[in-house]
Structure formats: C-alpha cells, structure tokens
Amino acid sequence: MSLLLSEEDVREVLGADAVIEAVEEGFRAYGEGRVNMPPKSYLLLDDGDFRAMYGEIKGFLGHDVCGLKWVNVHPNNPSIGLPTVMAKILLNDPVTGVELADMDGSFITDMRTGAAGAVAVKYLAREDASNIAFMGAGRQATTQLECIRRVRNILRVRVYDLDESRAEEFAHHASELGVADSMACGLEEALEDADILVSLTPSRKPVVSADLIPDGLHINAFGADAQGKQELDPAILRRARIYIDDWEQASHSGEINVPLGEDYISKSDISGSLGGLVTGSVEGRVANDDVTLFDSTGLIVQDLVTAYTAYRLCKMRGLGVGKQFLSRVPGGMLEDVYKRF
Amino acid sequence: MSLLLSEEDVREVLGADAVIEAVEEGFRAYGEGRVNMPPKSYLLLDDGDFRAMYGEIKGFLGHDVCGLKWVNVHPNNPSIGLPTVMAKILLNDPVTGVELADMDGSFITDMRTGAAGAVAVKYLAREDASNIAFMGAGRQATTQLECIRRVRNILRVRVYDLDESRAEEFAHHASELGVADSMACGLEEALEDADILVSLTPSRKPVVSADLIPDGLHINAFGADAQGKQELDPAILRRARIYIDDWEQASHSGEINVPLGEDYISKSDISGSLGGLVTGSVEGRVANDDVTLFDSTGLIVQDLVTAYTAYRLCKMRGLGVGKQFLSRVPGGMLEDVYKRF
CATH class of the missing domain: 3.40.50.720 (NAD(P)-binding Rossmann-like Domain)
Incomplete structure (x- = not known):
C-alpha cells in the first residue's frame, strides 16, 4: 500500500538532527553526481505561484528514490489566516514508477530548509x-x-x-x-x-x-x-x-x-x-x-532525503494510513515493490 | 477537507459523455486564452520517465481551478504485471493554493485522452x-x-x-x-x-x-x-x-x-x-x-477539466474520503475555501 502521511505523522518522527544528517547526505549525493534534478518550474498565478520540483537520488539509505514536490507561494494568505506556503510530496520507485508515499510536505519544507542552513554553517562559518x-x-x-x-x-x-x-x-x-x-x-x-x-x-x-x-x-x-x-x-x-x-x-x-x-x-x-x-x-x-x-534556492533532493527518512521511520513505527494506489493492479504485484523500500 | 478520490470513486461518476463534454470545454477555454499552461516537463529515469504537467483554467463550471498531474511511463512494467502508465492528480484553488482533491489520475488519463480523440473526430472527420x-x-x-x-x-x-x-x-x-x-x-x-x-x-x-x-x-x-x-x-x-x-x-x-x-x-x-x-x-x-x-500530446487542461468534473460529482454524491490537508491551519479557515468549489 502507498502510505498516506499527515503533518502529524511526519512531525512525530522527524527531529532536527535526523533532518540535518539526511540533508547533508543529500548534498553529498549531489556533489557526487548521484542526483538527477531538473531545475524547478513555476506556474504563475494572479495571487501567487506554484512550483513543481522533481528529481531522483541514487543510493540514499541504500535505495534509489524519486519524487515530486508541489508547493505554492501565496503572499496574501496570512491576511485570511492561511499559510503562505503549503506543500505536498509524492515519493516514487524510479524502477516502476509506483507511488510509495503521499505526504504533507509543509513541515518537511520548513525543516529541510533549516537543515540546509545548518549544513552551510557547518562547512562555512567560523x-x-x-x-x-x-x-x-x-x-x-x-x-x-x-x-x-x-x-x-x-x-x-x-x-x-x-x-x-x-x-x-x-x-x-x-x-x-x-x-x-x-x-x-x-x-x-x-x-x-x-x-x-x-x-x-x-x-x-x-x-x-x-x-x-x-x-x-x-x-x-x-x-x-x-x-x-x-x-x-x-x-x-x-x-x-x-x-x-x-x-x-x-x-x-x-x-x-x-x-x-x-x-x-x-x-x-x-x-x-x-x-x-x-x-x-x-x-x-x-x-x-x-x-x-x-x-540557497532549495533543491528537491533536500525534500527527497527528508521525505524518504520520514517515510522509513513512519513505516517502522506503523504510522500513516495505507492507501490503495491503483485499483487496477493486483495487490501482490505492488507488494513486491513496497517490500524493497 | 481535501477529498481523497480513488480510481473506483472516479470511475463511478465519470462516463464518456461527461468527459467528452468537459474536454471540449477545456479546448474551448484553451482557444479563448483562459488556460495558463507551461509545457510539460520530464524527469528521465533509467527505466522510464515521469512527467510533471501543471496548469490553470479560468471559468470552468464557473470556477478557476489549477493543479498538477504526476505521471510515469515505464515501458517494461507490463512484464512484471504493472501498468506502463500510472498517474496522480492534485487539484488546487489558484487564489490560495489550498488543495481541493488528491486523486488517482490513471483512469482520468485514459478517458481524457479518448475524449480528445472524440473532439478531434467531431471537428475534423467527415x-x-x-x-x-x-x-x-x-x-x-x-x-x-x-x-x-x-x-x-x-x-x-x-x-x-x-x-x-x-x-x-x-x-x-x-x-x-x-x-x-x-x-x-x-x-x-x-x-x-x-x-x-x-x-x-x-x-x-x-x-x-x-x-x-x-x-x-x-x-x-x-x-x-x-x-x-x-x-x-x-x-x-x-x-x-x-x-x-x-x-x-x-x-x-x-x-x-x-x-x-x-x-x-x-x-x-x-x-x-x-x-x-x-x-x-x-x-x-x-x-x-x-x-x-x-x-495529440496531451494537455494538463484535459486532466484539469476531467478531474474537476469528477471532483464535483463525487462531492455531490458523498464519495471519497475527507483528508486533513494541513494540520497547522484551523479547520474553519479552509472550509471557507472549500465552500467556494
């Protein structure tokens, strides 16, 4: 089953140390050429925009993962009690395309951005x-x-x-x-x-x-x-x-x-x-x-490593809701994919 | 609540006539300049690819809607019992970015493609x-x-x-x-x-x-x-x-x-x-x-009109599962958005 993960689930398992470690590993993968990442693209709207960010990382926690973040920026939202930025992350198996998780990405966005700041400070500040x-x-x-x-x-x-x-x-x-x-x-x-x-x-x-x-x-x-x-x-x-x-x-x-x-x-x-x-x-x-x-402009690889870390931890702890990804596919075929992650 | 819609939900409400009508209206909107649609972009993988398609349509069924489709093409999938193409569609409010629905997009992709074929035949065949x-x-x-x-x-x-x-x-x-x-x-x-x-x-x-x-x-x-x-x-x-x-x-x-x-x-x-x-x-x-x-290459506007049609019909018939989109936002603030759609 694809795992539906709420902001609470993700918050429950992701501490700052875990995210910093994941994001540093993401930048290492980027530096080593193990990241496949077209630049983010924009849907410009009257009142804000959406950004589609997608990519693939090879060999993170022993796995290849790909996925997408769909995230808006609406500067006027706070005036009506809504956050400026809201995000959704989808994690997929690059070998078959099967969806592994469908996650709230707002907390992940906050944390992976803070973590990139920490990695930069670690390597550059006195x-x-x-x-x-x-x-x-x-x-x-x-x-x-x-x-x-x-x-x-x-x-x-x-x-x-x-x-x-x-x-x-x-x-x-x-x-x-x-x-x-x-x-x-x-x-x-x-x-x-x-x-x-x-x-x-x-x-x-x-x-x-x-x-x-x-x-x-x-x-x-x-x-x-x-x-x-x-x-x-x-x-x-x-x-x-x-x-x-x-x-x-x-x-x-x-x-x-x-x-x-x-x-x-x-x-x-x-x-x-x-x-x-x-x-x-x-x-x-x-x-x-x-x-x-x-x-920093924010890279999808930061989201992928953070989301995949959260996915693994949630799976281990039995958090999230299983969701039939595709009713046209016999369950057993998909389980073979899920077992690998 | 954002509405989580499975392939069964979408199949239940979408007949060919409804999709052809929606897709023809989508092409009309495109022809009238009411569609905002960057070209689709590709994430190339070793065994296939993903495509991110996103856009906005103004004045469809009296509403402005935007959203994204994340869809793979993995030609070797049938050899292991999986479909070549699997899709997911997210529908959003362009004014605030709030997610309206998170939908299986595979059936929608099949139908909106068939419907485009019908619209072309309607206008071009003898x-x-x-x-x-x-x-x-x-x-x-x-x-x-x-x-x-x-x-x-x-x-x-x-x-x-x-x-x-x-x-x-x-x-x-x-x-x-x-x-x-x-x-x-x-x-x-x-x-x-x-x-x-x-x-x-x-x-x-x-x-x-x-x-x-x-x-x-x-x-x-x-x-x-x-x-x-x-x-x-x-x-x-x-x-x-x-x-x-x-x-x-x-x-x-x-x-x-x-x-x-x-x-x-x-x-x-x-x-x-x-x-x-x-x-x-x-x-x-x-x-x-x-x-x-x-x-035909397939336009996100075809997906948007089909998905929004399905969303409206499912909402009317009480299908789908409500899902807390963002736990950090008080429910009431979001309900004001959902009421508009």
Missing part, C-alpha cells in the same frame, strides 16, 4: 561562531535557529524584522530555546559583531548595505527564491566567497540572479556548491576574516 | 465517417473507441497490432461494444476504405507509409509523446491539414517533432489548434477528400 543575526523573523527563522544550534554553540541572537512584534516574538522564542542573550533590534545593531547572518526576507531590493558586514561573517542568503528577488547589496557579493546550492536554480532565482543579470558579477565569481563543500572538492573559508555566503 | 482503423490495440484503443462512438456512427472496426492476440482481443471487445463488423488484420487491410485512423504506437520510426492513406481520412495521431517519436511517413504530414493541441508540446514531442527538426515541414504547415477549431477561429476540413490529422 568554528567559534556564536552570535547570530536574523533578518526576517517568519516561520523559516525558527527552523534555521533550531538547526544551526546543532552545529554551532549559539550564545547570542539578534533579530530584525519590519514587523517589530514578530521580531519580539521570535526573540522570546529564541530565549525559550535556551539562548539567554536574545533581542529584537535594528538591522545595524543586529549585525554588530555578528558571526552569522540569516537573511530570510521576500525583498526585491537590497536591504543590507555592504558597510554593515563585519569581517568573518557567514551569510545564509535564503530569501531570494524567484527571479528579481535580492536582499543584499551586490557589493557584499563582490567581497564574499559565494557558494550556491545549484547553478541553474541560483542563477535564475537566487540572491545572485539580479547581479548576474546586470553583469555585476559573473559565474567565475562563484566559489562552488554546497555539495562540493560536503564532498571536499571545493575549498571553503580560508581565513577567519573571510566573508562567506551560501545562496 | 460527417459520415463510419469505418475506423486502429494501429496499436493497447489500453488507449479502448477509450478512443468508446469516446469516438459518441460522435460518429461507427459501423466497422479494423485493428492492427504487432501483438496479434492483443489485436484479436480488442476486435472482440469492439464487437461486444456493438460494432458488428470488427476484425484484427494487417495494416494495409485495416486502412482500406478507412475514414478514421487512430494511431497509438510507441514507435520511433514511421510505420504507416503515405500510399496507404485513403482520400478523406482523418488521423488521430496519439502515439508520439516524447522527443524522437513518430509513427507516420512524413509525406502524410505534407499531404494532410495538420492540427495540434499545443505548439510548444507538439513541436517538442508530438508526431510533428521529427519532421520539424529535419526541416521537412515548418510551423506554417500547421493549420491550427484543436482549441481554435472548437472556438471556430480556425478552418477545419474543407473538402470530403481532405486528409486531416490531429497531433
């Missing part, structure tokens, strides 16, 4: 990085903090958001998580002595100017995820060692897309991919005062 | 067309026959398939449906005095030569659905009035893709789209001895 600045205090900030704390000893959180009450709330949440020195403040103050900046706004023009960037900073640039979006003064990109998740996606919709389009930077200014950092084929931070930047 | 030849006797042949019978008085069926027993079986099925003169035979014999040819093979080189084509024939060229595929002698395309479903898809993966790539025909040799025929903006058959050809 070992002693402890002060973290957030620009944007939405839902993604929570999982970034939750995951980054697993790879660095975070002692101080500063958070800037246009919506001050949201910033206050996030600072409060951070102190509840055990970060004693946690505070909402202005952008300039947030960046003072910061070791890590996590940038999470939907901005279409640069918010952070280059003179605010302290030496040695690592930047997780996660906000830009569509053509025309950018959050950072392009001068920051000229100064930083830039790492991307994937050239096709990042050049089309990541933080680098606008400066590339304006020929302010070129492909040769990119130091490499996070997959290359994980496999060791790409050089990371060289000096303590280097500024490093990870431009 | 009024008195009664003799139909099938090249390829697989699952699609059944729905093509079932649907085409609704728009023309079919008195004779001839069927050619490399697998003779499959051809016999289909001929038998046709006579069970009430076509008294039904027979498996060779290709040449099948085409003799044929009024309609339905071409459904996975061929990569022409099977039908131009000298076999009788005057006045209408051809439903449905087999070619990927780059490099073709079933017909390109000379037939030079002789025929050619209609396509969609330029982007047909030029990439339809019957015309190879001859276009070889500059044997050009875009100006295409008479128009089926959408244009339905809205009346494109001229169809002019003379009784015209050869007409509909090159």
Whole structure:
C-alpha cells in the first residue's frame, strides 16, 4: 500500500538532527553526481505561484528514490489566516514508477530548509561562531535557529524584522530555546559583531548595505527564491566567497540572479556548491576574516532525503494510513515493490 | 477537507459523455486564452520517465481551478504485471493554493485522452465517417473507441497490432461494444476504405507509409509523446491539414517533432489548434477528400477539466474520503475555501 502521511505523522518522527544528517547526505549525493534534478518550474498565478520540483537520488539509505514536490507561494494568505506556503510530496520507485508515499510536505519544507542552513554553517562559518543575526523573523527563522544550534554553540541572537512584534516574538522564542542573550533590534545593531547572518526576507531590493558586514561573517542568503528577488547589496557579493546550492536554480532565482543579470558579477565569481563543500572538492573559508555566503534556492533532493527518512521511520513505527494506489493492479504485484523500500 | 478520490470513486461518476463534454470545454477555454499552461516537463529515469504537467483554467463550471498531474511511463512494467502508465492528480484553488482533491489520475488519463480523440473526430472527420482503423490495440484503443462512438456512427472496426492476440482481443471487445463488423488484420487491410485512423504506437520510426492513406481520412495521431517519436511517413504530414493541441508540446514531442527538426515541414504547415477549431477561429476540413490529422500530446487542461468534473460529482454524491490537508491551519479557515468549489 502507498502510505498516506499527515503533518502529524511526519512531525512525530522527524527531529532536527535526523533532518540535518539526511540533508547533508543529500548534498553529498549531489556533489557526487548521484542526483538527477531538473531545475524547478513555476506556474504563475494572479495571487501567487506554484512550483513543481522533481528529481531522483541514487543510493540514499541504500535505495534509489524519486519524487515530486508541489508547493505554492501565496503572499496574501496570512491576511485570511492561511499559510503562505503549503506543500505536498509524492515519493516514487524510479524502477516502476509506483507511488510509495503521499505526504504533507509543509513541515518537511520548513525543516529541510533549516537543515540546509545548518549544513552551510557547518562547512562555512567560523568554528567559534556564536552570535547570530536574523533578518526576517517568519516561520523559516525558527527552523534555521533550531538547526544551526546543532552545529554551532549559539550564545547570542539578534533579530530584525519590519514587523517589530514578530521580531519580539521570535526573540522570546529564541530565549525559550535556551539562548539567554536574545533581542529584537535594528538591522545595524543586529549585525554588530555578528558571526552569522540569516537573511530570510521576500525583498526585491537590497536591504543590507555592504558597510554593515563585519569581517568573518557567514551569510545564509535564503530569501531570494524567484527571479528579481535580492536582499543584499551586490557589493557584499563582490567581497564574499559565494557558494550556491545549484547553478541553474541560483542563477535564475537566487540572491545572485539580479547581479548576474546586470553583469555585476559573473559565474567565475562563484566559489562552488554546497555539495562540493560536503564532498571536499571545493575549498571553503580560508581565513577567519573571510566573508562567506551560501545562496540557497532549495533543491528537491533536500525534500527527497527528508521525505524518504520520514517515510522509513513512519513505516517502522506503523504510522500513516495505507492507501490503495491503483485499483487496477493486483495487490501482490505492488507488494513486491513496497517490500524493497 | 481535501477529498481523497480513488480510481473506483472516479470511475463511478465519470462516463464518456461527461468527459467528452468537459474536454471540449477545456479546448474551448484553451482557444479563448483562459488556460495558463507551461509545457510539460520530464524527469528521465533509467527505466522510464515521469512527467510533471501543471496548469490553470479560468471559468470552468464557473470556477478557476489549477493543479498538477504526476505521471510515469515505464515501458517494461507490463512484464512484471504493472501498468506502463500510472498517474496522480492534485487539484488546487489558484487564489490560495489550498488543495481541493488528491486523486488517482490513471483512469482520468485514459478517458481524457479518448475524449480528445472524440473532439478531434467531431471537428475534423467527415460527417459520415463510419469505418475506423486502429494501429496499436493497447489500453488507449479502448477509450478512443468508446469516446469516438459518441460522435460518429461507427459501423466497422479494423485493428492492427504487432501483438496479434492483443489485436484479436480488442476486435472482440469492439464487437461486444456493438460494432458488428470488427476484425484484427494487417495494416494495409485495416486502412482500406478507412475514414478514421487512430494511431497509438510507441514507435520511433514511421510505420504507416503515405500510399496507404485513403482520400478523406482523418488521423488521430496519439502515439508520439516524447522527443524522437513518430509513427507516420512524413509525406502524410505534407499531404494532410495538420492540427495540434499545443505548439510548444507538439513541436517538442508530438508526431510533428521529427519532421520539424529535419526541416521537412515548418510551423506554417500547421493549420491550427484543436482549441481554435472548437472556438471556430480556425478552418477545419474543407473538402470530403481532405486528409486531416490531429497531433495529440496531451494537455494538463484535459486532466484539469476531467478531474474537476469528477471532483464535483463525487462531492455531490458523498464519495471519497475527507483528508486533513494541513494540520497547522484551523479547520474553519479552509472550509471557507472549500465552500467556494
């Protein structure tokens, strides 16, 4: 039976450590060429968009898996009490096409994005990085903090958001998580002595100017995820060692897309991919005062490894609801496929 | 609640007449520019492929709907008792992104393809067309026959398939449906005095030569659905009035893709789209001895209208299983969305 997994099922089995491990393994597979992944494609609507992301990973937890994520971005949703982003993930057997699972993908999307932030910090931030600045205090900030704390000893959180009450709330949440020195403040103050900046706004023009960037900073640039979006003064990109998740996606919709389009930077200014950092084929931070930047657009391989991890754990624990995938196929034929996963 | 609909649910409510009507309306919407539809994209695998198809239709049954189909093609599946093609359809509200239904899409795929064949025959075949030849006797042949019978008085069926027993079986099925003169035979014999040819093979080189084509024939060229595929002698395309479903898809993966790539025909040799025929903006058959050809690659709008029709009928009849789409959203917020559909 194909397994129908709700958000509760997935939440029940997926902790931050498990997701970070899965996502790091996903980037390793990407770096080793074991990922087959056309760039995500967009359905543009009047009030938002949908993105179809699909791909295949070979040899993850001993298996080949493929699948799709169908995820919307509707910026006006919060005004009517709905989330901006809602996602669905389908997992399939690449050898037969049979559906293995039909999963809520919203929690997976949050977690796999936070986990990518943690993997980037693990490979790029200074070992002693402890002060973290957030620009944007939405839902993604929570999982970034939750995951980054697993790879660095975070002692101080500063958070800037246009919506001050949201910033206050996030600072409060951070102190509840055990970060004693946690505070909402202005952008300039947030960046003072910061070791890590996590940038999470939907901005279409640069918010952070280059003179605010302290030496040695690592930047997780996660906000830009569509053509025309950018959050950072392009001068920051000229100064930083830039790492991307994937050239096709990042050049089309990541933080680098606008400066590339304006020929302010070129492909040769990119130091490499996070997959290359994980496999060791790409050089990371060289000096303590280097500024490093990870431009994340989000890859389907992150979703696949996280979803497949959740699927395996749910199956082991008997969670989820079995669902007849195809009534035209005798059950036994499909069971042979399911047994392999 | 989002509605989980099995193949049984969909079969229960969808008859050929309802699907033909929905699909004709889908082509009308396409012809009137009410369809937003990026070309389908492919995930190529070692043993087959997946196709992600997604789009939006405005003003269908008074509603705007969007959604996605995730469908595989695995040619070796029959050898292990599995179908070559299995599909899943997700229906969403374009205004909020909320999922309306999560549906088995395999039966819908069969039916909407057959229905497109019927719509093409309705607009292109001679009024008195009664003799139909099938090249390829697989699952699609059944729905093509079932649907085409609704728009023309079919008195004779001839069927050619490399697998003779499959051809016999289909001929038998046709006579069970009430076509008294039904027979498996060779290709040449099948085409003799044929009024309609339905071409459904996975061929990569022409099977039908131009000298076999009788005057006045209408051809439903449905087999070619990927780059490099073709079933017909390109000379037939030079002789025929050619209609396509969609330029982007047909030029990439339809019957015309190879001859276009070889500059044997050009875009100006295409008479128009089926959408244009339905809205009346494109001229169809002019003379009784015209050869007409509909090159079908399959459009997501066909799936959307068929799936939404099934969704509405299932909802009315209380079929399907309600499923919490997102546990993070208070039920009431979603109910406001569901009420609109």
